[in-house]
Amino acid sequence: MPTESVLRPMREADIPAGLALCRAAGWNQLEADWRRILQQGDATVAEQDGIVIGSVAVLHYPQWDWVAMLLVSPDARGRGVGTLLLSHALSASGRVVGLDATPEGRRVYLKHGFVDDFEIRRLEGITPGGATGELPPMRSGYLAQHIGPVIAPDDETAWTMLRSVPSGQRVFLDVPVVHTDWLDSLRGIGFQERRRLIRMWRPAPPDEAEIPHAIEGPEFG
DSSP, X not given: OOOOOEEEEOOGGGHHHHHHHHHHHTOOOOHHHHHHHHHHEEEEEEEETTEEEEEEEEEEOSSOEEXXXXXXXXXXXXXXXXHHHHHHHHHTTOSOEEEEEOHHHHHHHHHTTOEEEEEEEEEEEEOOOOOOSOOOOEEOOSSSEEEOOBOOSSHHHHHHHHHTXXXXXXXXXXXXXXXXXXXXXXXXXXXXXXXXXXXXXXXXXXXXXXXXXXXXXXXXX
């Protein structure tokens, strides 16, 4: 029988194992994302018989902490590894904590005291091009480039930023559903929904500025 899972700090040498967890889950992160996480926060791995079977990260922002990269190897799921990692991350924080949950994960987070804030839709599509203006932040990914955050005062400005990206690039946009017209317009040019997320906080949502037209991504908040 396998031994009990052991938690320990994640090291740079564990990045390949972290990427293997991402690939098994169908996630988009690359080595650069894990390196940024290790620089910006604290990451923990669950290890069993010398093999990394799970991970979690806590990123530190001025007003809150952000839980991300909660991953468990497919053959280790159902053994409580995810709950162990989440409990460890929350016990180490002691601050307002946020995360972006899948609909399935939301049930678990509700039991740990999280409450809903707003919903997010991940859209995948091809950049249309055709404008010259401020480029939104972009980062490379395993499946597609990720655009965000898109911080704009209105839909027209967000559109100009998107259309300033050279045409023909496959991208992800994680769009809060409060921007209904923006979402509908993206769908109108062929963007397809790939994932649903719910932004959640513990113990309650903080006072935030205007919600961006696209978040940076669930790994960074």
